[in-house]
Every structure is written in structure tokens, then in C-alpha cells.
Amino acid sequence: MAKITVDGRTFEVDDSDNLLEALLGLGEDLPYFCWHPEMGSLGSCRQCAVVQYMDENDERGRVVMSCMTPVTDGAILSVQGEKASDFRESNIENLMLNHPHDCPVCEEGGECHLQDMTVMSGHKDRQYKYQKTTFNNQDLGPFIGHEMNRCITCYRCVRFYGDYSGGDDLAAFGSRGRVFFGRTEDGVLENEFAGNLVEVCPTGVFTDKTLSAHYTRKWDLQSAPAVCTGCSLGCNITVSERYGEVRRVHNRYNSEVNGYFLCDRGRFGAGYVNSDDRIPYCGIRDANGVYEATSAEDILSHLKTLLSDAKSVVGIGSPRSSLEANFALQTLVGEDNFYSGLSAVEAEIASLQLQVLNSDLKTPSLAEVEDCDAVLILGEDTTNHAPRLALSIRQAVRNEAKDLAKEARIPLWQDAAVRKLAQDAKSPLFVLTSSADRLDGIGTGIRLSSEDIALAGINIANGIDGTAEDDADIQSIVEALTNASKPLIVTGSSSACPEIVKAAVNIATALSKRNAETGLLICTDEANTLAAARLSEKPFPTTGADVAIVLENDLSLRVAGATLDDWLAQVTSLVVIDSLDNSISSRSSLVLPAATFAEAEGTYINNEGRAQRSFGAFKPKGDIAPAWDWLLRICHDQNLLTGVEQFDDLLGSIASANEDLAGAVDAAPNAAFRVHGQKISRMTHRSSGRTAIVADVSLHEPKQPEDNNSALTYSMEGTNQDSPGGMKAYTWSPGWNSNQSISKYQNEISGSAGEGTRGVKLFVDSSSQLAALETSPGGNSSAVSVVPNWHIFGSDELTNRCEAIHSLAPSPYALLNSATASKLGVKAGDALKLAAGEAPSLAVMLDDSIAEGCVICPVLEETRAYLHLPTAGDGLLVKDESWTPPADAENIISSDRSS
Amino acid sequence: MTDKPLTKNIKGDKPADLAAYEANGGYVAVRDTIGKKSSSDLLDIIKDSNLRGRGGAGFPTGMKWSFVPMDKTEGHKYLVCNADEMEPGTFKDRVIMEKDPHQLVEGMILSAYTIDADIGYIFIRAEYHAAARRLREAINAAKEKGYLGENILGTGYNFELHVHSSAGRYICGEETALLNSLEGKRANPRAKPPFPQVSGLWGRPTIVNNVETLCNITHIVANGADWFKDLGLGEDSGTKLFGVSGRVKSPGCWELPMGTPIREIIEDHAGGMADGYELKGFLPGGASTDFLLPEHLDLAMDYDVIMKAGSRMGTGTMIILDDQVCPVAMVRNIIEFFARESCGFCTPCRDGLPWVHKILDSIENGRGEPQGMDILNRQAAFLGAIGHTNCALAPGAIEPLASAMKYFGDEFNQHIEEKRCPYSNKNGAN
Amino acid sequence: MSMAQDKMVSALSEQEIEEIEAEISHLPNRQAAAIDALKIVQGHRGWISDESLGAIANLLQMSTAELDGIATFYSLIFRQPVGEKVVMVCDSVSCFLMDGETVSKSIKEKLGIDFGETTSDGKYTLLPVTCLGDCDHAPAMMIGDEEHHDLKPETVGKLFDDASKRSGDDAS
Numbered sequence A: 001m002a003k004i005t006v007d008g009r010t011f012e013v014d015d016s017d018n019l020l021e022a023l024l025g026l027g028e029d030l031p032y033f034c035w036h037p038e039m040g041s042l043g044s045c046r047q048c049a050v051v052q053y054m055d056e057n058d059e060r061g062r063v064v065m066s067c068m069t070p071v072t073d074g075a076i077l078s079v080q081g082e083k084a085s086d087f088r089e090s091n092i093e094n095l096m097l098n099h100p101h102d103c104p105v106c107e108e109g110g111e112c113h114l115q116d117m118t119v120m121s122g123h124k125d126r127q128y129k130y131q132k133t134t135f136n137n138q139d140l141g142p143f144i145g146h147e148m149n150r151c152i153t154c155y156r157c158v159r160f161y162g163d164y165s166g167g168d169d170l171a172a173f174g175s176r177g178r179v180f181f182g183r184t185e186d187g188v189l190e191n192e193f194a195g196n197l198v199e200v201c202p203t204g205v206f207t208d209k210t211l212s213a214h215y216t217r218k219w220d221l222q223s224a225p226a227v228c229t230g231c232s233l234g235c236n237i238t239v240s241e242r243y244g245e246v247r248r249v250h251n252r253y254n255s256e257v258n259g260y261f262l263c264d265r266g267r268f269g270a271g272y273v274n275s276d277d278r279i280p281y282c283g284i285r286d287a288n289g290v291y292e293a294t295s296a297e298d299i300l301s302h303l304k305t306l307l308s309d310a311k312s313v314v315g316i317g318s319p320r321s322s323l324e325a326n327f328a329l330q331t332l333v334g335e336d337n338f339y340s341g342l343s344a345v346e347a348e349i350a351s352l353q354l355q356v357l358n359s360d361l362k363t364p365s366l367a368e369v370e371d372c373d374a375v376l377i378l379g380e381d382t383t384n385h386a387p388r389l390a391l392s393i394r395q396a397v398r399n400e401a402k403d404l405a406k407e408a409r410i411p412l413w414q415d416a417a418v419r420k421l422a423q424d425a426k427s428p429l430f431v432l433t434s435s436a437d438r439l440d441g442i443g444t445g446i447r448l449s450s451e452d453i454a455l456a457g458i459n460i461a462n463g464i465d466g467t468a469e470d471d472a473d474i475q476s477i478v479e480a481l482t483n484a485s486k487p488l489i490v491t492g493s494s495s496a497c498p499e500i501v502k503a504a505v506n507i508a509t510a511l512s513k514r515n516a517e518t519g520l521l522i523c524t525d526e527a528n529t530l531a532a533a534r535l536s537e538k539p540f541p542t543t544g545a546d547v548a549i550v551l552e553n554d555l556s557l558r559v560a561g562a563t564l565d566d567w568l569a570q571v572t573s574l575v576v577i578d579s580l581d582n583s584i585s586s587r588s589s590l591v592l593p594a595a596t597f598a599e600a601e602g603t604y605i606n607n608e609g610r611a612q613r614s615f616g617a618f619k620p621k622g623d624i625a626p627a628w629d630w631l632l633r634i635c636h637d638q639n640l641l642t643g644v645e646q647f648d649d650l651l652g653s654i655a656s657a658n659e660d661l662a663g664a665v666d667a668a669p670n671a672a673f674r675v676h677g678q679k680i681s682r683m684t685h686r687s688s689g690r691t692a693i694v695a696d697v698s699l700h701e702p703k704q705p706e707d708n709n710s711a712l713t714y715s716m717e718g719t720n721q722d723s724p725g726g727m728k729a730y731t732w733s734p735g736w737n738s739n740q741s742i743s744k745y746q747n748e749i750s751g752s753a754g755e756g757t758r759g760v761k762l763f764v765d766s767s768s769q770l771a772a773l774e775t776s777p778g779g780n781s782s783a784v785s786v787v788p789n790w791h792i793f794g795s796d797e798l799t800n801r802c803e804a805i806h807s808l809a810p811s812p813y814a815l816l817n818s819a820t821a822s823k824l825g826v827k828a829g830d831a832l833k834l835a836a837g838e839a840p841s842l843a844v845m846l847d848d849s850i851a852e853g854c855v856i857c858p859v860l861e862e863t864r865a866y867l868h869l870p871t872a873g874d875g876l877l878v879k880d881e882s883w884t885p886p887a888d889a890e891n892i893i894s895s896d897r898s899s
Numbered sequence B: 001m002t003d004k005p006l007t008k009n010i011k012g013d014k015p016a017d018l019a020a021y022e023a024n025g026g027y028v029a030v031r032d033t034i035g036k037k038s039s040s041d042l043l044d045i046i047k048d049s050n051l052r053g054r055g056g057a058g059f060p061t062g063m064k065w066s067f068v069p070m071d072k073t074e075g076h077k078y079l080v081c082n083a084d085e086m087e088p089g090t091f092k093d094r095v096i097m098e099k100d101p102h103q104l105v106e107g108m109i110l111s112a113y114t115i116d117a118d119i120g121y122i123f124i125r126a127e128y129h130a131a132a133r134r135l136r137e138a139i140n141a142a143k144e145k146g147y148l149g150e151n152i153l154g155t156g157y158n159f160e161l162h163v164h165s166s167a168g169r170y171i172c173g174e175e176t177a178l179l180n181s182l183e184g185k186r187a188n189p190r191a192k193p194p195f196p197q198v199s200g201l202w203g204r205p206t207i208v209n210n211v212e213t214l215c216n217i218t219h220i221v222a223n224g225a226d227w228f229k230d231l232g233l234g235e236d237s238g239t240k241l242f243g244v245s246g247r248v249k250s251p252g253c254w255e256l257p258m259g260t261p262i263r264e265i266i267e268d269h270a271g272g273m274a275d276g277y278e279l280k281g282f283l284p285g286g287a288s289t290d291f292l293l294p295e296h297l298d299l300a301m302d303y304d305v306i307m308k309a310g311s312r313m314g315t316g317t318m319i320i321l322d323d324q325v326c327p328v329a330m331v332r333n334i335i336e337f338f339a340r341e342s343c344g345f346c347t348p349c350r351d352g353l354p355w356v357h358k359i360l361d362s363i364e365n366g367r368g369e370p371q372g373m374d375i376l377n378r379q380a381a382f383l384g385a386i387g388h389t390n391c392a393l394a395p396g397a398i399e400p401l402a403s404a405m406k407y408f409g410d411e412f413n414q415h416i417e418e419k420r421c422p423y424s425n426k427n428g429a430n
Numbered sequence C: 001m002s003m004a005q006d007k008m009v010s011a012l013s014e015q016e017i018e019e020i021e022a023e024i025s026h027l028p029n030r031q032a033a034a035i036d037a038l039k040i041v042q043g044h045r046g047w048i049s050d051e052s053l054g055a056i057a058n059l060l061q062m063s064t065a066e067l068d069g070i071a072t073f074y075s076l077i078f079r080q081p082v083g084e085k086v087v088m089v090c091d092s093v094s095c096f097l098m099d100g101e102t103v104s105k106s107i108k109e110k111l112g113i114d115f116g117e118t119t120s121d122g123k124y125t126l127l128p129v130t131c132l133g134d135c136d137h138a139p140a141m142m143i144g145d146e147e148h149h150d151l152k153p154e155t156v157g158k159l160f161d162d163a164s165k166r167s168g169d170d171a172s
């Protein structure tokens, strides 16, 4: 700690900070651009100037850049004094010379850091009378707009894109007053985290095209604190609505999970909420097989009879539905008749994960991942399957660099200096996967078949236990892990191979005997895989039933064609509760329209066992209701869950029935929670035109819908500003309209942003030790095995229904080396068929880096279930004799940009 | 012992080859030093000599070198010669490199030995083709003789030396921008600290010195610190390559003692003003120094003396403002140069200099407005202090402007009032 | 290396690759040779086309965007085609003081082009350049690698006649 004097007042601040961080932490309104809390300082914008005095007798002082100046004990500073503020005013005046002042047509307007800082710095009169510099813009793909004239050359974009997230197709071009940030030529930005540019750019150069398509100002958005359902990591997001449509997703700061950044699937994938495929009404199939729209009342009474008459009822849960809905369904059908709805493979992996969470093995948060100094990845394609994790692993490998910097006494916020000093020095990272991985470039990529990954894992575990191992690769992995102070093992379901996960668990078990700081992170497929798996160990019924209720689950993704068909044939009445039309809803006899995450509250348990509450931004249309709400009403009709009326009650029942899930109640404040006696507003206090929103329907401003299930209101009435971090519908503070206002809520820069941001970690009080798991890898080593390949765009069920995401999804392919190809009798340009013709044709592409015997196939709607077959392998692939390649065969993997 | 060590080998147009260089005492210092004297002894001599850097800033060389960590750490240490020489009005390093390349090579060997560097680079501006060629030839010749490369003269000391020819841009002369450029990157200057002595080229300890600075090392090592101190007339040690360009009778570059009076340089060596021209002012050390006036002619060319008079010694190559050229036009030319050569990294320089240039251009072209002077003054204060910008380019750029407004402010105003350049017929500017 | 990359690198000549590899040999990483490589290829071809850029990037195992960022930073890397010889006339202060602007005007008249243009026969591209360090012989300029100084408006044109005569001789 250090004492500093600021404009006459004395404070205690952290001496590892720079002055800007310390001053922002003290709540000073000090403008900045190039510094970023997560990326450190650069010193290019010169906006954060303050005056520093040598001692009490120094009356002149000298202008320093606060972001480039370390906190020193006894420092005497002036932030608001004339010399400092004059400099900042001149600086912003110069910074704005070439700016087009196009705020009225700029998507950033109203939440623009540049606007905020310009006002804060006191520049209002424009004296520049000459021509402005102009640039041409580029087409950067379906997600991100480009308007270079608004650029203020803070270099944040290239630092985020290149240095922080490892992208290499965005660069700074040119020099002097003509620095251009873009690509060599037009084209889709290749990095999976490119969308963060929208928030990282302090002005409107990089904007969200999916928002622009139906643009709304920040102050007119109705928003809610939500949890991303794109993968199992549970990143925190702000989802925003206008006119009953989702308009955009922004990052919602959570110091433990996603910090300041999201992946592009999470950011740009919510468009399915507005899809034409939404199920708008309740429906009952008539005798002719045609759906008839029905009222909620009718369908409920219909269901009531159906259920009362039925001799057998099964409920199939969902890894993407809320904990509450899964629980309500379980209650409705009874524990014995409730199935998790996972694929067999996913269920097996999830149950391993629950064992791990219930043991003394440590499961780190994403923030903790960034502290790990050796990482071993087994069979998990983080970038495509759990993308935000890959970004954290990128930071973890920098720990070596940070150690070197500390030795050389270079403060860690001196980002460029730290990178320069460290050069290529990286903490060890080993990536054992079957195909090229985006993280290969920052570590050691080792290509093996799934069986061999599992075997390697077992050897590593043995090596750690001291059993000699003469494979050099294994040796160096063992050494790196045992030498590390915080080793991390990452695995998951992306290879759909439970043996790999078991091996990873055994490595972690062996390692944590030596080092209690050992972390193990298992990634599953869906946002709530753990909730579903926790409620039922049984994935899918083997026999039919009179009534089967399927909750938010396109079973065709998890149960392969013939098996699913057989089962469906044994079901008399199929009831589907879902939001989007899919292959199951189209075969149902009753359908109940469910709300999406954007319209409902719910609890999600992420892959580290963290329960997080997600809130809807708006009330769904008509009879559409949250799945838990439908199920609660059905339960009531069966005299179940009586007295349980609201969301909180339902959560309470979960807690009393399941001790280990009780923590979920505390994941967020309940509906009775008030701030200064008020509810928390979803709309900003500047919302305009609210009275006119439904003027086409009624000129009398109708009452705002009520929200009895949460402490939030669908209104501008209430308060947002003083609400706990995890309940903030949007971030705003006086003078700070942009997302940078988050610093106003953090207890320190990049620290926690108020109570309740973090969710609650479940399964924590378990101290049981895990014995080494029985493993049985191998099998027929001469057989060909199929390895699923996740794609950040296209593999996820819901986001793939969003146009922009779908446009980047790959067409089905089979990637294999030439030896495997000749074994299968195919060559490049041919195609293979999965599952003897049930699944689609896969265009053959050769890549000799793929391990022999492996055939890599993309996880897509049409392939997914087949890739999860536990027997994926023998005789599964046959040449497709009738194949003709599509016209654009060259670009088959348009989104597979890892090569 | 000569009193013109830097130019003793320079006769006529022909460069001194290895034989000629050796015949005149060349590489004796290397023979007598490498493996025979300790690097700390050498460093003491350099510190003792009071040698100050000849690249423009005048930082004491021995002190700079003393920050290099000398404990045997793994990895390389680098010595880099700054031969970028792109400061307008500066033409001194070229003379040495073209005419006496071995002098630089020897100076670098001795300097590298002192800081225990094993790899050296000469970063030379792109347009100096002949100099680069001659340096490469000199390096090869020295290598063949065992003065350079592995196991120098059988002493076990290794030092390899390479010439890197630049691809343009003045900012490469700024030492940390130069390092980025040597690394094959965009030449934006780095923030300091950390200083290159600790974390320089590829993050390793690195010393960057000007050509002339490094050449002095040989002579200091050969002849001792006291000899070197005695060469100077005043406070500063050694000799300096001084030059004069502009409307003087015989522009040129001469090696003279430090502390030589300006009058002597302009009137004796440069022959005084050309016929029909009168001295109105001058930039004492390149385009990024403040104007001085005829009243300053009797000042000695010493770092502190010139500093006290409100300017800087800079590179020691003067640019003459005569009475028939428009000072506004001259400053506009200089500012345009700096605006063009800004690296584009920091706001004041990137955006501020072009604005200043546009205002000067409009004043010069008779479209100036009175507020223009206010803006110029404000911009000068904004841009003109070390620390306001990431490197010294912008503050340097402002020096001629700020001093011109101080000394020739009336003429700026005259342009604005008369809406024309009073010199317009003479200098070709419309 | 993929086939596409192979093809890209083969856009460079053996000699170019050899010269670039020689530079790389004394540098700690391949990317460090970026500027040398650009200069080498420009030395052979006059300028850096998109194709050359991609080929160099592949050879140096770096991204094209990063290399282009470097290429466009430096003023003497040409990303547009230039004439056989680039004529660079100093427009910095000492040359300006010595009537450099009049000299420039004569050159422009002689070549019939302005700064930034190339003669229609493709022989010369005319560019202003920063101080050439020849201030005691101002005004100065370069025609290709050759330096010329003490220029006079009346006689500067003759330099081009001489130069083309020389290159004419070469051709015969």
C-alpha cells in the first residue's frame, strides 16, 4: 500500500497499480482511452494526464500520464488542477480534429466512451477549420461493422485482437495521421473473440451489425442480467430488447467468470429468439395430423385429462433448460420416470464431472484459470466448445512472462514492456487433440486419436505417480505439471470420449496428492448439462409410455435416428415444451410454447458447479411462458407443488428437496428484494417513446407488465444504479454512459463489482477423496474412429438458428489423413456417409496432421447424434457412391479458420 | 596525437581502406585492449572522459553504459549504432561512414567489449547506399583480420557486427523506435522505463549510440580521458563535427573543439554569409532546436551554454535563416516534415502537428486569421514539453516554431494583417 | 505447409529466398527479417505487390496483415508500382532554403509529372523525400541509388537526359 495526495486529500492505494488505476479506484473522473483494465497501459492517447509534484515545495509540477506512472508512496498529485485539466482539454481537442462528429447516425452514440470523455475533458468549441482525414471502410463479415473515420487511434483493437486473443488478421497500417485499423483486404474477422471489439473500441469504429440491423439506442433498450446459454461456461451477459425482439447481447462483467469479454457465439447468437421458427401458440394436433392453435386453458385441461388417464408417463429433461423447469418436470413425472435427456456419452461425462465436483479436487473459475502456470488439455477443443475458456488459457500461458517481468521489476500493467521482455517465453501448455487446435500456436499441439489421448493421459497419471515412462512427450508433460505451482488439467465432452475424461481425472487426482493447487476443469456441451445430470443419472428411456413430456430438447441431436424413431413409435402422446420448432416438436401431439432465456428467469449451473441466475429482458408474447411456469401449472393440475406459486417458491422446493442445490437460492436476491425500497428497473431512466411503443394497438398507454418473479421491473421506474452487481440490468453511472462505467461499481479495478455478481458455487463442502477411476481405453486400434469436431458457429443447437451465425457454419465434412482415406477407399473430392446412410454425406478432405485412423466430423444438427454414439467407429463410415460435390466445395469449412 | 581525431583519416573523396586506416594508428586500441583490459576499467575511462552523446540529446555516454547489467546473464547483449541521421540539416555521420568506416567499426568493437555485448548492428538510413556499402566492406575486412567475429585476436571475445539498412522514416532515429525497427516491427517508440540498457532489442540489454559518439570511443581508449577532456575549449570534452548549411559562402562540416564559438564556425569555417544575404537567425543543431539570433554568435558551442541561451546543441549542424527567406515559410517547412514523420502513436503529435502545419500554411498563403496565433501558442504549450508525448519528436518539432514566434512574431502577424507573405516574390512561395 | 502456401512462396525467386534466408540466419526469429525481406524483394521487383506480400509473409511464417502493417509504416516500401527509377527530391529545410522548390519545379516540368506520379514511359516516379544529409550541397536529390547535389534549376533537367542516355547505352 502507498499513501498518495490527490488535490490536497490523502488516500491509501495499492502500490502495484499505476496512478490511473488508483485514481479510478478512488472514484475520480479521470478520462482515458488506450488503457484498458484487462489489457494494461500503452501510453498512446495521452488523455489520462495528471500533474505530479516532486514535493511540497514544487509549485509547477509536471504533466505525467497517469496510466504510465506507478503509484509511489508519498506521491503528490493534481487531477483537477488547471495545468492537468488544460492539458486534457487540449488533448481531446486534438484527438477530435478528424472525428466526423456523426453521433446522430453512429451506433455508439449514447454509450460512447469518446462522447463521455470529451464532455468530461471539457472540450466543446471546435476551432479546427481544415479538411478532415477520411478512410475507406471494410466488410468484416456478418457480425462487425467498420467505420474508420471515427477512429481515435488508441490501438485498443489491435491490442485486444492480436496480443490478448491471438488473432492475426487485424493490424495497424500506415503511420502518422493516417493509421488504419483493419484487415489486409475485406473479409470475415477470423478471431472467435472479434465481437469484443465492439466494446473494446471506445468509439464507433467497430459496431455490432446484428444490432445495426434493427438499431436501438442504449437508453431505449430494456435489458436484463442474463447468463449465456451458448456453452457450459455460463458467461454473464446483458440481454437487451425493444419491441418484443432481442436487439443485442453485451458482456456483463463478472470478476470470476467472463471478466470483460465474451466469445462471438455468445455475443451474436441470440438472434434465434426473434426467429420465425418460434412456436407462438399452444397447439394440439388434430385427427388429420394438423396443428390447431389452442388457448392455454384448453391445452392445460387437455393435458390434465391426458395425464390422469395415462398409465405411464415419462419426462425427458433438458441440458439447456433451467434447473427449475427440469425440477418441475421431475416432480411431475416422478423421479423414476425422469430422464436427463442427455446423450449417453454426455451423461457419462457429466456424472464423472459431478463426482469430481463432489470430491476434494479443485475446479477453478475462469479467473483462476488465468493464474495457472501449466496447462494440459486432453481431447477438448476449448476454442470451439467452451470458447471463453480458450481466452483465459491464452492469458494463463503468459504467467511465465509475468514472472520474468516481476523479476525485472517491470510492473505488469506495462503491457508492451512485459511482452517485449518476455519475447516468446510462455508457461507450458500441451494440447492433446485429434485435429488442429487454435491454441496450438501458443503451446505444444499433439495429434492423437481419442483412444491414444486417453492412453497418454493414463501414462501421464502414472508418470506423476512415479511409474517410469520413457515417452519423451509424456515426460515433458509430467515434468511441466509437477513443476508448476498451479497446474491445470482441462478436458470435456468435445471429443465425446469418457475414457479421456477419466484419464484426466486420474491425472488431477495424482497431481493433487502432490499439489493441492491442482485444478481440473471439465467442459460439457450445454449451459445446464450439470443441472439435468444432477437430477437424473438416466439419460434416455428404453421403453415408450402413454405420455412422454419432452422439455426443451431436440432429441434428434442426442439420440440417433433409428433408436429415436423406435422410441417415438412406442409413445402414444408426445408433449413438447419448447421455444423453437424442431424435429421433435414437429412430431408431437401437443406443443406448449416456451420462453427463451431472454424472456424467462432460471438457474444455470455451469461447468465449475456455479449456480447463476439469469433474468429475462422482456415478457414473452401471448401465451408463451417460461417452461418452468408451464410445468408448475401442469403440476398444480395434478395437485403437485401446491402452494408453490412463484419462481422463488419453486427454487425453495428445489433447495429443500436437494441439499446440494440449496445454494442456488442465494445466486441472486429474491423477488422481494428492494433497493432504497424500489425494484430494479430494466429500462434506463432516459427511455424515450415508451408511451408510443404500443400506440399502434392502443393510444392509452397501457400499464407496464408486472414481474412478480424477480426484483426487476419491466419499466424505467425503480433504480438500477445502486443495485447489486449481479442484478444490474445495464451499466451506467453519471457521466459514464458506456460500458466503461463498470469501473464505478468495482471495489477496485477489475475487482468484484458488488454483491451477487459471482453466483454461488455448489457442491463446495465436499471433502471426499476421489480414488483413481477404472479406465479401459483402447478397443480395436485398427478400426477407424470418428471424432466430433465442434465449431463455434454451427455446432450449437440454438445459436445456429441465428442467421449471422449460420452463415459461418461449415457444411458436413470428413477430415482424415491419406492413410485412413485409402483404408476407407476414398480420396479428396469423394464423400463418406455416417451410420450407413442415415446421416448426411461428408465431403472428404485430406489433412496429414490428423492421427491415423481418425475421421474428424463437424458437430452439426444433422451429424451430432451420430457422433455421440458410444460405438462410433467400426463400420460406421462408408463411401458415398452417389456424391456430387457442391459448387463451392473449396470453402466447405468456411468457419474453420484454424489452419 | 592529433587534435582532430575524428577526421584524421579523411582526405579527399577516397575512403580510407583497412591498410590506410591501420597505417594511421587504426586498430591499435583494439589490439591493446581486447582481452588485456577489463571492461570495468574501460567504463571508468569513458565515464571519466565526460563524453556526451552526439546524437542530439547529449546524455553522458559512460553513465548510460553503467546501467547495463554486467553480471553474466544468459543470452545476448546488443550494441546498436544509430546511423539513421535523418534530422533535417544534419550531415555529419555520413561523412565518417563514407570516408572512414573502420573508425566506426573499431569504436563499436571497443564499446561492445566495454558493455560485454556480443552482437552489434549499425542501423543506417536507407538513402546512405555508399556508406552502407563501405561499412559492409570494412566489416568484412576487419573480420578477415580477426578484429571482428568469433574469438577476436585469439582472446576468446566474440562480437559480430551487421549493417541493417532502414526503409525510411525519421522516427527510426529515436532509439527505441529504432529497436522496434531492427526487430522488424513498426517503428513506434517504446515507453520508458524500461530503458533499453535493461530491456532493449528483443528484450535484452542494449546500448544505442550515435555514430559520432561511438567513433570517439576509439580515441578515448587510445589516448585517455584527460587527453579527451583537454580537447574541449570549455566545459565539454572532445571535438565535435560542426556543420553549417543555408546561405553561407561555404557550407560544410568541420571537426572543431567542443566550445568553439558560433561566430568562428559561421564566419571563419563557413566563410560568413553569402553575398547579398544577412544573418537573421539560426538553428544551432538541426531542425528540432530553437532559433538563436545574431546576438548569440559569441556563445560557445557547449551543451549547457546553448541550453542556457534557450536552445539546444542538438547535432551541432546549424541551419541559417537569412534575411531574404520567410521565417514563417521556413518553420512551415520544418513542421510539415515533423507532421509527416510522426509515427502516429500518440495524440498530440499525430493530430496536433498536422493542425499546426495547416495553420502555418494558411498564414504563409495569406489566409491566416488572428485566432491562428492563439491556437499556435496553445499548441506549442501542449506539444512542446517532454512527457506530454511518448517520445521527443513532437517537443523537438515545436522548438523552432515556439522560438520563431518569440523572435519573429511580428512577421507572423504581418502575414495575417496583410493577408500575404511579405517575402512572396523572393522565395517562390506564392 | 498447405499447397496454397507452397504456391505463394514459390512466387519468390530462388535468389530472393536465398537473400532473405541469409538475413534470417543472424536474427533470433524469422519475423525479425520482415523489413529486410521487403527491401530485398523490392530491390528485385521495384515494389511489393499483394502477391509478393503474401509470399514473404508465408516465408517468414507471419500473418499477411502484420507484414502489411509493417510495409505500410515505412515510407520507402512501395505498395504501388513505381517507375524504373524513383526520383526523390529533398524538400526539407536546408534544400528549401537553397531554393529547392524552384529545382523541384524544373524537375516536374522536365519529367512532365507532379510528385507522386510516374512518367508515361514508366521510367521515373517522382517523390519528395526527407533531408538526404547532404545539406552543405543543397539542393539534393536521388535518381535511383545515385545521389545528385548542388542542383540548379537550369541544369537539373540535363541529369535526366544523361541518365537515360546511360541506360540507353546499357540496353545496346
Ligand SMILES: Cc1cc2nc3c(=O)[nH]c(=O)nc-3n(C[C@H](O)[C@H](O)[C@H](O)COP(=O)(O)O)c2cc1C
Pocket: B052, B053, B054, B055, B056, B057, B058, B059, B061, B082, B083, B084, B085, B086, B087, B170, B171, B172, B173, B174, B175, B176, B208, B209, B210, B211, B213, B214, B391, B392, B393
Ligand atoms: C525523433 C527522434 C529522432 C532521432 N534521430 C536520431 C538520429 O537520426 N541519429 C541519432 O544518432 N540520434 C537520433 N535521436 C536520438 C536518439 O534517440 C538517441 O538519443 C541517440 O541515438 C543516443 O545516442 P547518443 O547517446 O550517442 O547521442 C533521435 C531522437 C528522436 C526523439
Ligand code: SF4
Pocket: B171, B188, B189, B341, B342, B343, B344, B345, B346, B347, B349, B350, B389, B390, B391, B392, B393, B394
Ligand atoms: S511524439 Fe510523435 S513520433 Fe513520438 S511517439 Fe508520439 S506520435 Fe510517435
Ligand code: FES
Pocket: A020, A031, A032, A033, A034, A035, A042, A043, A044, A045, A046, A047, A048, A049, A065, A066, A067, A068
Ligand atoms: S489512458 Fe493513459 S495514455 Fe491513454
